[in-house]
Amino acid sequence: MRLDVLTIFPEYLAALDVSLVGKAAQSGLLDVRLHDLREWTYDRHRTVDDTPYGGGAGMVMKPEPWGEALDAVAPPDGPTQPRLIVPTPAGRPFTQALAYELAEEPWLAFACGRYEGIDARVAAYAGERMRVDEVSIGDYVLNGGEVAVLVMVEAAARLLPGVIGNPESLAEESHSGDGLLEYPVYTKPVSWRGHDVPEILLSGNHGKIAEWRHEQSVSRTAERRPDLLAAWGDVLAGKGDADA
Numbered sequence: 489m490r491l492d493v494l495t496i497f498p499e500y501l502a503a504l505d506v507s508l509v510g511k512a513a514q515s516g517l518l519d520v521r522l523h524d525l526r527e528w529t530y531d532r533h534r535t536v537d538d539t540p541y542g543g544g545a546g547m548v549m550k551p552e553p554w555g556e557a558l559d560a561v562a563p564p565d566g567p568t569q570p571r572l573i574v575p576t577p578a579g580r581p582f583t584q585a586l587a588y589e590l591a592e593e594p595w596l597a598f599a600c601g602r603y604e605g606i607d608a609r610v611a612a613y614a615g616e617r618m619r620v621d622e623v624s625i626g627d628y629v630l631n632g633g634e635v636a637v638l639v640m641v642e643a644a645a646r647l648l649p650g651v652i653g654n655p656e657s658l659a660e661e662s663h664s665g666d667g668l669l670e671y672p673v674y675t676k677p678v679s680w681r682g683h684d685v686p687e688i689l690l691s692g693n694h695g696k697i698a699e700w701r702h703e704q705s706v707s708r709t710a711e712r713r714p715d716l717l718a719a720w721g722d723v724l725a726g727k728g729d730a731d732a
């Protein structure tokens with residue numbers, strides 16, 4: 489998978505060079521390319537923003553640098569085009585299902601906004617030749633898209649074959665597999681500062697352990713994410729697909 493990230497803070501994406509994503513890049517599973525948007529500015533101050541039409545606070549990212557950057561990274565006459573992801577508070581929610589979708593893409597490009605956002609015509613222009621998704625990682629507002637890109641790249645890249653050591657662990661994670669939150673996990677020592685590992689986990693009875701873990705997942709989901717349990721209820725009642 490090729491990943492292009494367009495940003496005015498390429499150093500923000502240095503985290504992509506470490507850990508599993510970094511190893512995936514070094515092994516050739518990922519081809520990560522960072523681009524400084526200011527490469528496509530030509531004034532002395534390398535200006536990327538201007539005041540908003542219609543007034544209002546803050547500044548808006550100018551369309552010209554973005555248009556030239558997108559054309560340089562993904563030439564309009566190129567044989568293929570990337571799927572462009574634009575992190576924005578106004579985007580659709582980023583979910584594990586979308587992470588799986590992105591993991592299937594051969595080429596992703598991410599446009600990191602700053603200030604009050606990117607001139608809306610940039611997404612419209614890109615949409616003339618590539619799929620564009622405006623996506624939010626949650627109901628809070630960041631200062632820019634870079635952190636959201638780190639989140640989305642990690643969530644998608646770890647799903648690529650060969651990136652994580654034990655693919656079986658993917659099936660038991662929160663928001664994967666059965667759509668419930670993950671059960672609590674324990675390791676040695678069996679007793680620690682007055683806290684003991686639940687007896688059932690020491691029993692060796694794999695059927696009972698699986699039952700206990702499922703009960704823990706259901707109770708955690710009911711307590712912390714009743715919305716997910718509602719989706720599960722619909723599935724159990726034959727009304728839909730919890731993965732939707």
Ligand SMILES: COc1ccc2nc(C(=O)O)sc2c1
Nearest residue numbers: 576601602624625630632633
């Ligand atoms: C201006 O660019 C931004 C600003 C805030 C922001 N917040 C996001 C989020 O997913 O919460 S993405 C994003 C991009």
